Amino acid sequence: NAGVTQTPKFRILKIGQSMTLQCAQDMNHNYMYWYRQDPGMGLKLIYYSVGAGITDKGEVPNGYNVSRSTTEDFPLRLELAAPSQTSVYFCASSYPRRGTYEQYFGPGTRLTVT
Amino acid sequence: QQQVKQSPQSLIVQKGGISIINCAYENTAFDYFPWYQQFPGKGPALLIAIRPDVSEKKEGRFTISFNKSAKQFSLHIMDSQPGDSATYFCAASLGDDKIIFGKGTRLHILP
Numbered sequence: 001n002a003g004v005t006q007t008p009k010f011r012i013l014k015i016g017q018s019m020t021l022q023c024a025q026d027m028n029h030n031y032m033y034w035y036r037q038d039p040g041m042g043l044k045l046i047y048y049s050v051g052a053g054i055t056d057k058g059e060v061p062n063g064y065n066v067s068r069s070t071t072e073d074f075p076l077r078l079e080l081a082a083p084s085q086t087s088v089y090f091c092a093s094s095y096p097r098r099g100t101y102e103q104y105f106g107p108g109t110r111l112t113v114t
Numbered sequence: 115q116q117q118v119k120q121s122p123q124s125l126i127v128q129k130g131g132i133s134i135i136n137c138a139y140e141n142t143a144f145d146y147f148p149w150y151q152q153f154p155g156k157g158p159a160l161l162i163a164i165r166p167d168v169s170e171k172k173e174g175r176f177t178i179s180f181n182k183s184a185k186q187f188s189l190h191i192m193d194s195q196p197g198d199s200a201t202y203f204c205a206a207s208l209g210d211d212k213i214i215f216g217k218g219t220r221l222h223i224l225p
Contacts, residue, residue, distance in 0.1 A: 004157075031211060040123065042203060042217040043158070050211060058212070090157050101146050101207050105157030 001026050004106035006091050012112045013081040021076040021109050023091030031094045032074040033058075033103065034066065036087040043090065049074055081113045116141060118206050120216030128224050133191040135219045137204035140185065144206040148213070149178065149189050152201045161202070162189070194223045 007022045025032065034046040045058030049068040063085060065077040074093075078085060088110050092103040119138045127133045137147075148163035164171045164178045164187065171178045177190040191198055204216040
Protein backbone atom coordinates (compact mmCIF):
# COMPACT_ATOMS: atom_id res chain seq x y z
CA ASN A 1 0.00 0.00 0.00
CA ALA A 2 1.21 3.50 -0.84
CA GLY A 3 -0.87 4.97 2.02
CA VAL A 4 -1.73 8.65 1.55
CA THR A 5 -0.09 10.36 -1.41
CA GLN A 6 -0.02 14.07 -2.20
CA THR A 7 1.01 16.00 -5.28
CA PRO A 8 2.78 18.25 -5.90
CA LYS A 9 5.46 18.31 -3.18
CA PHE A 10 6.27 21.98 -3.75
CA ARG A 11 4.55 24.80 -5.62
CA ILE A 12 5.02 28.53 -6.02
CA LEU A 13 1.92 30.51 -7.01
CA LYS A 14 1.46 34.13 -7.92
CA ILE A 15 -1.24 36.13 -6.12
CA GLY A 16 -4.61 35.54 -7.78
CA GLN A 17 -3.68 32.23 -9.42
CA SER A 18 -5.60 29.04 -8.73
CA MET A 19 -4.48 25.47 -8.24
CA THR A 20 -5.60 22.07 -7.03
CA LEU A 21 -3.71 20.04 -4.47
CA GLN A 22 -4.19 16.35 -5.07
CA CYS A 23 -4.64 13.72 -2.37
CA ALA A 24 -5.25 10.01 -2.77
CA GLN A 25 -5.36 7.05 -0.38
CA ASP A 26 -5.44 3.33 -1.10
CA MET A 27 -6.49 2.09 2.34
CA ASN A 28 -10.24 2.24 1.65
CA HIS A 29 -10.65 4.81 4.41
CA ASN A 30 -13.98 6.60 4.44
CA TYR A 31 -12.79 9.70 6.32
CA MET A 32 -10.41 12.19 4.72
CA TYR A 33 -9.09 15.57 5.90
CA TRP A 34 -7.15 18.60 4.76
CA TYR A 35 -4.97 20.52 7.23
CA ARG A 36 -2.65 23.46 6.94
CA GLN A 37 0.42 23.79 9.13
CA ASP A 38 1.97 27.15 9.88
CA PRO A 39 5.11 27.56 12.03
CA GLY A 40 4.27 27.43 15.74
CA MET A 41 0.54 27.12 15.05
CA GLY A 42 -0.03 23.40 14.91
CA LEU A 43 -2.41 21.84 12.42
CA LYS A 44 -5.61 23.62 11.47
CA LEU A 45 -8.44 21.66 9.83
CA ILE A 46 -9.57 23.15 6.51
CA TYR A 47 -12.16 20.66 5.25
CA TYR A 48 -13.05 17.07 5.89
CA SER A 49 -15.15 14.33 4.35
CA VAL A 50 -16.84 11.31 5.90
CA GLY A 51 -17.46 9.59 2.58
CA ALA A 52 -17.87 10.06 -1.15
CA GLY A 53 -20.17 12.97 -1.89
CA ILE A 54 -20.06 14.34 1.67
CA THR A 55 -17.83 17.24 2.73
CA ASP A 56 -17.88 19.72 5.59
CA LYS A 57 -15.99 22.80 6.70
CA GLY A 58 -13.31 22.72 9.33
CA GLU A 59 -11.79 25.56 11.33
CA VAL A 60 -10.25 27.57 8.44
CA PRO A 61 -12.22 26.92 5.19
CA ASN A 62 -12.18 30.41 3.65
CA GLY A 63 -10.40 30.55 0.31
CA TYR A 64 -10.59 26.80 -0.27
CA ASN A 65 -12.95 24.29 -1.83
CA VAL A 66 -13.08 20.51 -1.87
CA SER A 67 -14.90 17.70 -3.59
CA ARG A 68 -15.10 13.96 -2.91
CA SER A 69 -16.35 12.03 -5.91
CA THR A 70 -14.60 8.77 -4.98
CA THR A 71 -13.49 7.09 -1.75
CA GLU A 72 -9.85 7.33 -2.84
CA ASP A 73 -9.48 10.98 -3.86
CA PHE A 74 -9.97 14.26 -2.00
CA PRO A 75 -8.60 17.25 -3.94
CA LEU A 76 -8.27 20.72 -2.38
CA ARG A 77 -8.87 23.72 -4.63
CA LEU A 78 -7.36 27.15 -3.99
CA GLU A 79 -9.11 29.95 -5.84
CA LEU A 80 -7.49 33.40 -6.10
CA ALA A 81 -4.38 32.53 -4.09
CA ALA A 82 -3.31 35.02 -1.41
CA PRO A 83 -0.02 35.33 0.55
CA SER A 84 -1.92 34.22 3.69
CA GLN A 85 -2.30 30.80 2.05
CA THR A 86 1.44 30.23 2.12
CA SER A 87 1.69 27.11 4.24
CA VAL A 88 2.36 23.40 4.31
CA TYR A 89 -0.76 21.40 3.46
CA PHE A 90 -1.36 17.90 4.75
CA CYS A 91 -3.98 15.43 3.67
CA ALA A 92 -4.97 12.64 6.05
CA SER A 93 -7.34 9.71 6.12
CA SER A 94 -8.85 7.47 8.77
CA TYR A 95 -11.21 4.58 9.33
CA PRO A 96 -12.68 5.31 12.74
CA ARG A 97 -13.43 2.30 14.84
CA ARG A 98 -14.39 2.02 18.48
CA GLY A 99 -11.23 2.62 20.50
CA THR A 100 -9.04 4.13 17.80
CA TYR A 101 -9.30 7.19 15.63
CA GLU A 102 -5.83 7.14 14.08
CA GLN A 103 -5.32 9.50 11.18
CA TYR A 104 -2.75 8.65 8.50
CA PHE A 105 -1.01 11.66 6.99
CA GLY A 106 0.50 12.23 3.59
CA PRO A 107 3.97 13.80 3.12
CA GLY A 108 2.61 17.31 2.58
CA THR A 109 2.64 20.01 -0.10
CA ARG A 110 4.68 23.14 0.57
CA LEU A 111 2.93 26.11 -1.07
CA THR A 112 4.33 29.61 -1.42
CA VAL A 113 2.16 32.46 -2.70
CA THR A 114 4.07 35.57 -3.81
CA GLN B 115 -13.55 25.11 24.98
CA GLN B 116 -12.21 23.45 21.85
CA GLN B 117 -8.56 24.29 22.47
CA VAL B 118 -5.73 22.05 23.50
CA LYS B 119 -2.92 24.03 25.11
CA GLN B 120 0.57 22.56 24.79
CA SER B 121 3.84 23.49 26.48
CA PRO B 122 6.70 24.08 26.13
CA GLN B 123 7.05 25.34 22.55
CA SER B 124 10.58 23.96 22.40
CA LEU B 125 12.62 21.65 24.56
CA ILE B 126 16.29 20.65 24.68
CA VAL B 127 17.22 17.48 26.57
CA GLN B 128 20.50 15.65 27.00
CA LYS B 129 20.79 12.15 25.57
CA GLY B 130 19.57 9.67 28.16
CA GLY B 131 17.41 12.22 29.94
CA ILE B 132 13.63 12.40 30.33
CA SER B 133 11.64 14.61 27.97
CA ILE B 134 8.30 15.87 29.29
CA ILE B 135 5.65 17.67 27.25
CA ASN B 136 2.44 18.90 28.83
CA CYS B 137 -1.06 19.54 27.50
CA ALA B 138 -4.27 20.88 28.99
CA TYR B 139 -7.85 20.93 27.75
CA GLU B 140 -11.19 22.41 28.80
CA ASN B 141 -13.86 20.30 27.13
CA THR B 142 -14.67 17.31 29.34
CA ALA B 143 -16.45 15.65 26.41
CA PHE B 144 -13.12 14.82 24.73
CA ASP B 145 -12.81 11.03 24.74
CA TYR B 146 -9.54 10.26 22.96
CA PHE B 147 -6.12 11.85 23.44
CA PRO B 148 -3.42 10.98 20.89
CA TRP B 149 0.14 12.17 20.53
CA TYR B 150 1.60 12.60 17.05
CA GLN B 151 5.28 12.73 16.12
CA GLN B 152 6.52 14.67 13.10
CA PHE B 153 10.00 14.55 11.60
CA PRO B 154 11.20 17.41 9.35
CA GLY B 155 9.73 17.18 5.86
CA LYS B 156 7.28 14.44 6.83
CA GLY B 157 3.65 14.24 7.83
CA PRO B 158 2.70 13.60 11.46
CA ALA B 159 2.34 9.99 12.58
CA LEU B 160 0.49 8.56 15.56
CA LEU B 161 2.90 7.79 18.41
CA ILE B 162 0.67 6.76 21.31
CA ALA B 163 -2.88 7.47 22.48
CA ILE B 164 -4.98 7.20 25.62
CA ARG B 165 -8.64 7.24 26.60
CA PRO B 166 -9.82 9.15 29.71
CA ASP B 167 -10.75 6.03 31.66
CA VAL B 168 -7.03 5.16 32.00
CA SER B 169 -4.48 7.17 34.02
CA GLU B 170 -1.35 5.94 32.28
CA LYS B 171 -0.32 4.17 29.10
CA LYS B 172 3.18 3.00 28.31
CA GLU B 173 4.65 1.87 25.01
CA GLY B 174 8.37 1.25 25.16
CA ARG B 175 10.11 4.47 26.21
CA PHE B 176 6.96 6.56 25.68
CA THR B 177 4.39 7.08 28.44
CA ILE B 178 1.21 9.15 28.57
CA SER B 179 0.12 10.30 32.02
CA PHE B 180 -3.51 11.42 32.21
CA ASN B 181 -5.08 13.47 35.01
CA LYS B 182 -8.81 13.65 34.36
CA SER B 183 -9.65 15.89 37.35
CA ALA B 184 -7.00 18.44 36.35
CA LYS B 185 -7.84 18.10 32.63
CA GLN B 186 -4.19 17.62 31.84
CA PHE B 187 -2.10 14.98 30.12
CA SER B 188 1.57 14.66 29.39
CA LEU B 189 4.04 12.71 27.30
CA HIS B 190 7.18 11.35 28.94
CA ILE B 191 10.06 10.07 26.82
CA MET B 192 12.45 8.02 28.92
CA ASP B 193 16.12 7.58 27.97
CA SER B 194 15.72 10.22 25.24
CA GLN B 195 17.76 9.57 22.08
CA PRO B 196 18.90 11.86 19.25
CA GLY B 197 16.51 9.95 16.97
CA ASP B 198 13.62 11.25 19.12
CA SER B 199 14.35 14.80 17.92
CA ALA B 200 11.10 15.84 16.24
CA THR B 201 8.01 17.96 16.72
CA TYR B 202 5.37 16.44 19.01
CA PHE B 203 1.69 17.33 18.92
CA CYS B 204 -0.83 16.48 21.58
CA ALA B 205 -4.42 16.30 20.45
CA ALA B 206 -7.95 15.57 21.58
CA SER B 207 -11.00 14.18 19.87
CA LEU B 208 -14.72 14.47 20.52
CA GLY B 209 -15.51 11.39 18.55
CA ASP B 210 -14.57 9.67 15.36
CA ASP B 211 -14.38 12.52 12.89
CA LYS B 212 -12.25 15.44 14.03
CA ILE B 213 -9.06 15.90 16.04
CA ILE B 214 -7.99 19.18 17.64
CA PHE B 215 -4.24 19.59 17.77
CA GLY B 216 -2.02 21.51 20.16
CA LYS B 217 0.50 23.92 18.67
CA GLY B 218 3.39 21.49 18.93
CA THR B 219 6.66 21.13 20.82
CA ARG B 220 9.95 21.04 18.99
CA LEU B 221 12.17 18.56 20.85
CA HIS B 222 15.93 18.43 20.36
CA ILE B 223 18.00 15.73 22.01
CA LEU B 224 21.67 16.62 22.44
CA PRO B 225 24.06 13.76 21.52
